[in-house]
Amino acid sequence: MAEARQENRRVLWGAGTPRTLRAHWILRELDLVYESRPIGPRTGETQTPEFTSINPSQKIPVLQDGDITLSESAAIVTYVAEAYGKERGLVPTALKERARYYQWCFFTMMELDADTTYVIRRHEDLKHLYGEAPNAAKAAREIFRKQAGVVEKTLAAAGPYILGGQFTGADILLTTCLTSAVRRQIEIPESLRKYVDRITQRQAYQLAQQANQREN
Ligand SMILES: N[C@@H](CCC(=O)N[C@@H](CS)C(=O)NCC(=O)O)C(=O)O
The missing domain is CATH 1.20.1050.10 (Glutathione S-transferase Yfyf (Class Pi); Chain A, domain 2)
Incomplete structure (x- = not known):
């Protein structure tokens, strides 16, 4: 999280599930550049101290966008659509x-x-x-x-x-x-x-x- 904040990077954590797909999809709808950390469920990758500090519920997807860290796929889709897709009417x-x-x-x-x-x-x-x-x-x-x-x-x-x-x-x-x-x-x-x-x-x-x- 610190990394994404410092460099104002956009980082998406999670891949391999329909819920993580939602987050990748909204970012791709808007052609947004992001770094993908394709950690998966039931692999132990959501249980690491680093990821737990980002999302205490140890679930993917998580989006770090500058100073905001968001979990919950529906919240991520809605946030990205509102922040970057107003003119596209995505929300x-x-x-x-x-x-x-x-x-x-x-x-x-x-x-x-x-x-x-x-x-x-x-x-x-x-x-x-x-x-x-x-x-x-x-x-x-x-x-x-x-x-x-x-x-x-x-x-x-x-x-x-x-x-x-x-x-x-x-x-x-x-x-x-x-x-x-x-x-x-x-x-x-x-x-x-x-x-x-x-x-x-x-x-x-x-x-x-x-x-x-x-x-x-
Ligand atoms: N309501 C959450 C559910 C997230 C969720 O349950 N993610 C699962 C993968 S689909 C997960 O991260 N499980 C943790 C694990 O199995 O390690 C959302 O829609 O984002």
């Missing part, structure tokens, strides 16, 4: 539009990430670490499907992006949750597959995918 400036932006960010992070996809990941793929919990994983799949249905209706009523005509940081969060769901064999409606296919064609997404590789 709406009008209060009520911004309120809808927050609504979709929080909805996505809770309903499609923490409450569902992450429960499934923890108790299926990572059951050796977190324990087997088939009922919890089954319920999480059902909840995901139900909440994905809400997204489907919203996009059908006023797409092509979750806030309507404008691509925003909320689409970054949503897309990464939907791609994670597909990877976990959670069925998503055809229209959401098309949404993902369209958005993942963005050059910034492709560049972020490369940057998010652990071997980089």
Whole structure:
């Protein structure tokens, strides 16, 4: 952290997960120069004294941007979009539009990430670490499907992006949750597959995918 502050550098910690992808993606959307420290989860790299002093919760991603150090992927996406992407509309400036932006960010992070996809990941793929919990994983799949249905209706009523005509940081969060769901064999409606296919064609997404590789 001291390093980033002293030299006013931008440093992104973390790679290899959908959450770290979000941070790489927003930086690439805005063509921002940054230094990548591609540390990974469950490698011990988030437990070092250096990283713990940067993020006591020992989680990635973390962005150091001059004198600010931020964790939480949704906060990083929103901060970068507001700080450097106002003219691109990546976070709406009008209060009520911004309120809808927050609504979709929080909805996505809770309903499609923490409450569902992450429960499934923890108790299926990572059951050796977190324990087997088939009922919890089954319920999480059902909840995901139900909440994905809400997204489907919203996009059908006023797409092509979750806030309507404008691509925003909320689409970054949503897309990464939907791609994670597909990877976990959670069925998503055809229209959401098309949404993902369209958005993942963005050059910034492709560049972020490369940057998010652990071997980089
Ligand atoms: N809510 C946080 C979750 C961050 C998180 O859980 N990150 C995981 C990787 S996806 C992690 O760093 N785990 C620490 C470790 O396993 O060492 C966010 O969206 O940024």
